[in-house]
Amino acid sequence: MLEGTIIKGIGGFYYVKVENITYECRARGLFRKEKIKPQVGDRVLIRVNDQNKTGYVEKIFERTTELIRPPVSNVNQAIIVFAIKKPDPNLWLLDRFLLLASCQNLDVVICLNKIDLATEEEVKEIYDIYSKSGYKIITTSNKDNIGIDEIREILKDKITVFAGPSGVGKSTLLNSIQPNLKLKTGEISTKTSRGKHTTRHTELIELDKGGFVLDTPGFSSLDLDFLTEETLEEHFHDIHEASEMCKFAGCRHDKEPSCKVKESVESGEISKSRYDNYIMFLKEISERKRF
Secondary structure, eight states: OEEEEEEEEETTEEEEEETTEEEEEEEOHHHHHTTOOOOBTOEEEEEEETTTTEEEEEEEOOOSOEETTTTEEOOOEEEEEEESSSSOOOHHHHHHHHHHHHHTTOEEEEEEEOGGGSOHHHHHHHHHHHHHTTOEEEEOBTTTTBSHHHHHHHHTTSEEEEEOOTTSSHHHHHHHHSGGGOOOOOOBOTTTOOBOOOOOSOBEEEOTTSOEEEEOTTTTOOOOTTOOHHHHGGGSHHHHHHHTTOSSTTOOSSSOSSOHHHHHHHHTSSOHHHHHHHHHHHHHHHHHHTO
């Protein structure tokens, strides 16, 4: 048997990459009985017919991480791409992406793309919010070839989910990193200034320098059903750090007095947009509990 990685799954077929060969495989019935479904990113053992490059998935190795939407295994890190302009960045959505990545224990890199369309002050405003919160940030421009080599190095030998809303330039960035990918890129709607989704299925894309990237559709569909009021704070690392100095145990940093988090927001140590998004998520989780 051969060991490989599932790079794509369509209509009950799983495409398994073993070195330089891709095998079209079916899953054994035993997985259905055990209520286990193979998914993209799984490391698997396959029994193959070398003549026609087909086979069967015989074993799925233990998953180190598991994303829910999209269902992908063994992702090491997330590069979360947002444009500085066209479309304008939605920091509420960016913090939502960061929550998902944190809950999955993924390393995170924030990519601020299309910096050629913005002033230095506009880039710095967003850069400072998230660098102050402890995130690694790369600024990029396909037009001016800025940051491409840095991203290429970060992707090496890892499985990376390339996430972000439509129209921010994810596929264009990947095409710049590896031109032979020829991924379809979307246009920006002139009416809404938002992008149109160009990725239709979940697939791992192998990179020449080693590693895989996941250019995924629908990743921005993110519920907070995996979080509680108690655990939310843990994934806002800047808020969590300040909370250790709050006067009352169990402080939610909303209406409580003597709250170190609120003091840190007032002093500028914690970004107001980060705090506002935290409060919105807290209320969303609280509302969910009522139903």
